[in-house]
Amino acid sequence: MRADRLVSLVLLLRRHERLTAPELARELEVSTRTVLRDIEALSAAGVPVYAERGRHGGFSLLPGFRTELTGLNHDEALALLVAGSRRGAQAFGLGSALASAMRKVVDALPEGDRATAAGAARRLLVDPETDLLERRLAAEEVPDTVVAQIRRAVFAGYRLRIHYAAAGRDARWRTVDPVGLVTVRDQGYLLATRSGEDRTYRLSRVLAAEALDEPARRPDRVDLDRVWRERGARFRTGGDRVSVLARVAPQRREELADTALEVREAREEDGDGRPTLEVDFQDRRHAEWALWQLAADAEVLSPEWLRTALRDRAAAMAERYGSPS
Known part of the structure; x- marks a missing residue:
């Protein structure tokens, strides 16, 4: 693993020309002390890394230095195969391997293509960590x-x-x-x-x-x-599947469809323009949670136990907030 990290360090310096120890540590996901030890090891091995002091200082490679360091290891090649989704690579524990592999791919490009590819990549953003309302899109953590x-x-x-x-x-x-x-x-x-x-x-x-x-x-x-x-x-067809009949505001239908197992048109719109839908959920808990998210934009017609559960929930909330804090 250290050999891969040393390769990545050289490729980062080659790509960015100059980086500080903290910047390298963030990119490599290690401590600053580890970066300094790695730089000492590279220097001892004859790689021309030198330090520039001052406000705009950092570590750099001797101009024109190149060596063949772009061989992909198994995990890096695997990460590229699932790189259609950056989050997919993260889910399988391949996030660091993907970052390392992409550095090697960029470094393997001809000089002119490297600059073009880097510029184009800055114009693309795939799977940002938050949506437009600054809500963080939580990815599941697996050690x-x-x-x-x-x-x-x-x-x-x-x-x-x-x-x-x-x-x-x-x-x-x-x-x-x-x-x-x-x-x-x-x-x-x-x-x-x-x-x-x-x-x-x-x-x-x-x-x-x-x-x-x-x-x-x-x-x-x-x-x-x-x-x-x-x-x-x-x-979708087995287990404790629950079918619900509900009137839903048109502007919330898509949100409901994203949550439910299946949504079917049951009746025409009522006087308020709300269609009656037949909606299938995984189980009772799933149904209650999903309909509660829609608040007054949905009304459950059946089953009766779900109407009762939502009414009791709403009554408890009204009681909690019925008096000043």
Whole structure:
């Protein structure tokens, strides 16, 4: 890992011409002290790194210095293959590898193309961390040590032991046969089988993982897109699915569709211009949460238990805020 970091340090200096130790530390995700040790190691190895003091100082390479440092390692090549979504690389624990790989790719370009590509890249922003209202788009955090073990089992074809906390349940150990990894809207999933039955595990709920030295029981080839669609279809039609009839303000329909499993037109618009929709949710909790987000822009017609749950919630809120603080 240190060798890769030294390569990345040289490529950063080559690309930016001059960087301070704190700037290098941020780029490499290490401490300033580690950067200083790495620079000493590069100098000892004959790489012409020199320091400039003063307000605009920093570390630089001797002008014209070049060497072949652009070979991609396994994780960097893998990160480029999933780089269609930067957040996808993050979800699989490949964020640092992606940054390192992109530095090598840029460095491998001819001199003129490097400047053109860098300028074009500054005109593109993919998956910013906040939306227009400055709301942070929270990506799920999965420890690198955990996702590294999961990746190892998936790619090498080993069985996998995971300490998994299902929603509303205590964590317990399971041994599974991994099939593949999927990321959807910043959420990562492990597709696997357990005792021959299909299982889907959310990566953020895996507390620990261990790749076993035992071959996984799985086919040699897999169409992951087809597997995901099939599991999604079973998920939408099985379990504790709840169907709700509700009048919804037209301007909130798209928001509801993004949350629900399925939305169907049930009746024409009423006098207020609100269509009556039949909406399917994963379970009771999902239905209550989603309709509560729409406040007075939605009215549940059935089932009665959901009307009662929303009414009791609203009454509790009204009571809480009915008097001055």
